[in-house]
Amino acid sequence: MTSLHTTAMWEPALESMDRRKLQELQTQRLLQTVEQAYTAVPFYRSHFDLQSIDIQSIRNLDDIARLPFTEKEHFRQNYPYGMFAVPMRNIVRIHSSSGTTGKPTVVGYTRRDLDTWSNMIARLLFASGVTEEDVIQIAFGYGLFTGGFGLHYGAEKIGASVIPISSGNTQKQLMIMKDYLTTALICTPSYAMYLAEAMESEGIAPADLRLRTGLFGGEPWTAQMRQQIENRLGITATDNYGLSEVMGPGVACECLEQKGMHINEDTFYPEIIDPQTLEVLPHGQWGELVITTLHREALPVIRYRTRDITRLNPEPCACGRTFLRMEKPSGRSDDMLIIRGVNVFPTQIEEVLCRIDDCEPHYKLVVERVGSLDELEVLVEVNERLFFDEMKKQNALIRRIQSEIRSMIGISAKVRLVEKRTLERFEGKSKRVLDKRNTSG
Structure with a gap:
């Protein structure tokens, strides 16, 4: 298999490691991680003891399936520092989630952890074709959120020029992108679409910029949205994945083959489970991603339930990397909507809308209960020409959207066309769903 896109690897000895040697390294690191978690983190000692887990019986990778899961709620129960495995004097960085649905999850890093993290980001950048020659504009938020600083230090590690503009202030983003000769953009895919829309409003063409590549993550996005981003910004768009x-x-991280994201398996051990039965599924089947850290000092994490729905591909990649690849998450098990007994992910609706020319990639799903039945309404922006066109054309578009949604998810939906730029835009992770079924009154 020959790659059409040759890119360097940051750590080729590890990224292209023989699978048998990789499994030996994973086993060694797994045993160290389990022992570290049990001896240094009271939560894990209690967690394992309640399940009568003898850590000496964990001897190979298959044995990991016997260990209990870690969930976000465990972080909240041990807020703020109860999950740490080292004294605070060894913690040199602290990040946390937003905590919008409860106490935030707090994470810590030792100096070695930060070096490991920077190497993971360096791999990500190299896989996307970014080098020390690039000028990288990071439009992720800086602060307690891991995105900004995480990508910043990895970008500096490879020697690239970094513009730490953070999120927001779209007009300034565009000014700097043009004046500072930005070649690589890092942000969420929904914000990339917003920037593309703002460029069009300002009369800025892709040819007016030096931008050539974009590295997007932080939320699920479809292949159709990737195509729109690439076309409207004139770039190559790659996907990446992580969680604090x-x-x-x-x-x-995705390489330029754009056929799935290579999991850094020397540092993270992935499993796919059935979110209902919790049984481990074979490669190729869709399920919930579970991750065990293999090389983290401050915060070893055993079998963390990410809630992201994906599948693993063991086939060799043309780029030469031997790590398993994960597909773009189709959604989250805890974001999945159950409407009239049918499982619905927002990305399924997005996929439909992105392939219809007159629709803009901005939408909102509203779910409410009318009588005893659930109803789904899809608000979708359309271009100005169509919105002010004759009613017959609008009705035809509504019928087409309804038909394709029914074909995609198996249930009918109401569709309401709204004017361009009337739905909320997001500088960080997008919020596409309003579920009124769980609200009082």
């Missing part, structure tokens, strides 16, 4: 509980960005 196990490190931050850099858990997995």
Whole structure:
């Protein structure tokens, strides 16, 4: 298999490691991680003891399935520092989640952890074709959120020029992108679409910029949205994946083949489970991603339930990396909507809308109960020409959207067309769903 896109690897000896040697390294690190978690973190000692787990009986990778899961609620129960495995004098960085649905999850890093993290980001950047020659504009928020600083230090590690503009202030983003000769953009895919829309409003063409690549993560996005981003910004768009509980960005990254994200398996051990039965599923089947850290000092994490729905691909990649690849998450098990007994993910609706020319990639799903039945309404922006066109054309578009949604998810939905730029835009993670079924009154 020959790659059409040759890119360097940051750590080729590890990224292209023989699978048998990789499993030996994973086993060694897993045993160290389990022992560290049990001896240094009271939560894990109690967690294992309640399940009568003898850590000496954990001898190989298959044995990991006998260990109990870690969930976000465990972080909240041990807020703020109860999950740490080292004294605070060894913690040199603290990050946390937003805590919008309860206490935030707090994560810590030793100096070695930060070096490991920077290497994961360096791998991510190299896989996307970014080098020390690039000028990288990071439009992720800086602060307690792991995205900004995580990507910043990895970008500096490879020697790239970094513009730490953070999120927001779209007009300034565009000014700096043009004046500072930005070549690589890092943000959420929904914000990339917002920037593309703002460029069009300002009369800025892709040819007016030096931008050539974009690295997007932080939320699920479809292949159709990728195509729109690439076309409207004139770039190559790659996907990346991470979550603060196990490190931050850099858990997995897409190479220029754009056929799944390589999981950094020397540092994170992935499993796919059935979210209902919790049984481990074989490669190729869709389920919930579970991650165990293999090389983290401050915060070892055993079998963390990410809630992200994906599948693993063991086939060799043309780029030469031997790590397993994960597909773009189709959604989250805890974001999944159950409407009239049918499982619905927002990305399914997005996929439909992105392939219809007259629809803009901005939408909102509203779910409410009318009588005893659930109803789904899809608000979708359309271009100005169509919105002010004759009613017959609008009705035809509504019928087409309804038909394709019914074909995609198996249930009918109401569709309401709204004017361009009337739905909320997001500088961070997008919020596409309003579920009124759980609200009083």
